[in-house]
Amino acid sequence: MTVTQSPAPAAVPAAPPGWLRQVTPGPALATLIVFAAALALTQGLGFTHGATLILRTAILALAAVSLSFLIGQCGLVSFGHAAPVGIGAYAVLISGEYGVTNVLAVLPL
The missing domain is CATH 4.10.910 (30s ribosomal protein s13; domain 2)
Incomplete structure (x- = not known):
């Protein structure tokens, strides 16, 4: 009696861990452009409160992203x-x- 074996299908490569994944810069770049345009517009029109609000938002967003990086990708408790x-x-x-x-x-x- 002969047994025929079919070749095993090729294994799908696993996704690289965390920070090695391909990230499309589209949404981040669009957000950066919107913030820069809003900052330039508020400065150009003389709305100092708007510029202050945008800068505070950007600073807090930077702190939040760095905390997300520490906890998410690095796995460190901060x-x-x-x-x-x-x-x-x-x-x-x-x-x-x-x-x-x-x-x-x-x-x-």
Whole structure:
């Protein structure tokens, strides 16, 4: 008696883990363009409150994305993640109280 075997189907390669996956930059790039256009529009029209609101939103979004990266892709539990953001905000506030308003002088803080 003869047994015929058919060849096994080729294995589908597994998706690479976490940060190695291909990410399309479309939505992120569109969001960046919308934020930049809104910031330029509010500055050009003289709406300082709108510019302040957009900048605060961008700063908090940056903190949220970095926390998402730490918890999601890296798998680290972050107990003091907000501390550097708060210390930086406090340092910029204190330097503003002393009259330092140059962006290049405040940027390293």
